[in-house]
Amino acid sequence: MTKIVICGVGGQGIILASDVLSLVAMDEGYDVKKSEVHGMSQRGGSVISNCIFGKKVYSPLIGQGEGDILLAFEKLEALRRLPYLKKKGLLIVNDYEWPPSTVASGKAVYPIDIIQTLKDKTENLVHVNCVKIALKLGNIRCTNIVLSGVIAKYLPFKQETWLSVIDRRVPKKTVEINQAAFCEGFSNVACL
């Protein structure tokens, strides 16, 4: 059983990314469960989604210390959700800073050098600036699928499966750019 925690800020496209991941796992013949929370937390708050696949999956929810992979869409959120990751787990973080309202209003400061802190705390860290890649492709909105490309590198699924799920799941007009985003993410990771 593999447990993946996806986290970030409401509005970053986390739900779509975890949908795609789950459907790929399902297409590849696994039992899959996915869990997320709607409502209040989606208004720019901190968001978390769980995706679990394996031969048979029971709990749709990942407890602390149980995540095999933590896929973080934002640096501060990576830090916040770190307790969900196993000590030997893999942390993939989008090297991107989105100050929360508490920071924007000057009530708190955004921690400096989060990547270094994460490096010190985890054994397997991958960090990529996916926003930059998405902007290069021409649409910041496909950052989430760039990140899907990055995580794909570490999952036992075929690239065609990913591409066909993206084709079915994203709005028609954006299929091409999202598939390109996936490939960019996939090929841009410097392997550990």
Next chain:
Amino acid sequence: MSDEREEIEDFSPFAFRKSLSLPRQRRGVVRFCTLPNILMGESMKVFMAGNEAVARGAYEAGCRVACAYPGTPSSEILENIVKYKDKIYCEWSVNEKVSLEVASGSVFAGARSLVAMKHVGLNVAADPLFSMGYIGATGGFVIVTADDPGMHSSQNEQDNRNYARAAKIALLEPSDSEEVRLLTKIGFDISEEFDTPVLLRLTTRISHSYGIVNTEERKEHPPKGYNKDIKKRLILPAHARVRHKIVEERLKKLKEYSNKFSLNRIEWGKKDMGIITSGISYQYVKEVFPWASILKLTLTWPLPDKIIKNFANNVKELFVVEENDPFLETEIKAMGIKVIGKERVPITGELDTYKLRKAFEIPTEELLDIPDIPSRPPVLCAGCSHRGVFYAISKLKLIATGDIGCYTLGALPPLNAMDTCVCMGASIGNAFGLELALGDKINNKTVAVIGDSTFFHSGITGLIDIIYNKGTSTIIILDNATTAMTGHQDHPGTGITLMGEPTKKIDLQNVVRGCGVEHVYVIDPYNLKETIEVIKREVERREVSVIIARRPCALRIKPDKPFRVIPDKCTGCKLCLRLGCPAISIKDDKAVIDKFLCTGCSICAEVCIKDAIV
């Protein structure tokens, strides 16, 4: 289970990378399918959320009528049922009470009907619920309650299983999406067979978790037709006294059925530990105690006493694992059975595998520690039409009794513009009560703030009360033409039904005037100057006035050209930060606007006294 444990421990990103280059064989025949295939009624495996599975189950069961008022975590149930609108009439009702009453009417005529609501919605609908408990169900009647342990999006953690016991109706608790589909169907059958409404209890983690579901075809159940039967449906005391006896008999029969119900099942494991559980907790138990004996309860009211006693007699130590209230535990203890429940399992908050391990002192992974980091509370969106009103309230230092919706976020810093939030529609009554208690000390200082959808839901009654009883408070209706918080559902003021048909648009101004309010003003909350002036003028008026702040929700409009800060003019005074717009932040002592987030609403430009925002 044991080999899966190994799989977990063996996990290594490197191992996975190696396997990536090898072509993998397809396991099984699970298919992904899109809606058109499902609609063809073909039986297939589909990845579905619990809420979607309710819709699917209702469709397959031949349901005819479905009603709801949106509320997280239940909203997607009707949003999915509408996909079957050729077969199922569905509506957004004005509130939960009305939804249950409309569906009850259809049940009178023998049509299979469903209502869905969040847990607190059932409080609103409790009156007809209890009556329907006596009246019963000529056509199958499934009432879905989506509880919210952990309060992800709610004001309390009430456990609605208690309603089934109190209203003396059957209760079903599914554990995953496939069971949701199945139990929705079975619910209709039980309802008709025993002449009872059936409460289908989901929780956030069931509603919003996805799992693989096996769809089946729809079986039609044409309405049985209406037969006048006042002894059953007109519950005058004389009739109700007879009905009550019938209801008690019904409960006895249901209990027998519960004892035979195949989904109340024992999964034998080692007999030194027995765990009784239901709903989502079953999944946590299966993962944490794969070796234990488990009694999985699915029809949980009335409880299958014989199965429980048999299970208890065959295990050494007995536990109950359930979220929130000790519902099963209390009943099992009342049977004279020794059982451990809330002594170990937390009564507050949402359960998960980690918490369950902790509760039973099972070793868990050592957690990675994190430093103190800034929190990230949800905020009103950039360009939110509520922001201007809250800025005005905060500037005028008013006491604001609040209500339920996105706008409750106006209570957070830096706006700090809301004092209370009790329940749907409470703001108006609360403002009036403050006025009664404090008299002149509070006059000119209070406003009630309520959203458009909430006003239709239950604000109207509060308004009529304050007018009738001669109050003087000011009421601000935030009219953004949608039910934003729960995902932008239509309501009586939008002119469109859930079925997507145009309808009469109920005009707020006319409603308010019709209730007898003489001072009604419509303002544009993007115009800060006007907003502040009108609110200031109206709170001073010694009569009820209603201000309608009208602008569509920012997520439903095409953004205007973004504003920007001219660095040379910005003095870094941070005045604009008081708006709490997520698009504005400070970098190197100057304000900056994120051009991707900004919707061009212009209110920051109105706030900036240095004209640095253009």
